[in-house]
Amino acid sequence: DQQVKQNSPSLSVQEGRISILNCDYTNSMFDYFLWYKKYPAEGPTFLISISSIKDKNEDGRFTVFLNKSAKHLSLHIVPSQPGDSAVYFCAASGNYGQNFVFGPGTRLSVLP
């Protein structure tokens, strides 16, 4: 049973346009959500997070939106750059971090 889903295995976007990566979760006990970025042969690096008490968090070109009623979150990257090409993992946490689940990832390709 996948508690965190990323239904798009891959996404291609033109440089300068917006990238939107989606994530859905099933466990209503999740209260903290994170996005990680991963380059090949490297460990994932933390990108941005959001608590369930908020519906938006912004950090530079990256914005995460949370829709609790729909159990859905999305990551917006504006403007997209070629260096953003990587695999993006959505993660959800609950129970004070003891339950921490990753989605399967979405491979983003930003085309110059």
Add this chain to the structure above:
Amino acid sequence: SQTIHQWPATLVQPVGSPLSLECTVEGTSNPNLYWYRQAAGRGLQLLFYSVGIGQISSEVPQNLSASRPQDRQFILSSKKLLLSDSGFYLCAWTPTFSRRRVFGQGTRLTVV
């Protein structure tokens, strides 16, 4: 500063040989430590976690084991590798007062 080190970066081992991957964390004490695996085209699967010396919890029954001989050292082992053990192995820890996972650089294991 707090850092995590994982080695080796790549490893090619024959089927039936033993395995030992090592992970150490610096700049903190009594960290929660984790081993994850990313199989080809798949997400991050939690294998083991440890909340203290000698305390290991296994999430997935398999051909692998973990040990924590010292506070900041976490070791992933196998007595006899299988072809299916090939993958990208990641060590991670959770900084104090944080709900993130911080990852090492990873080890690419190929069993031949």
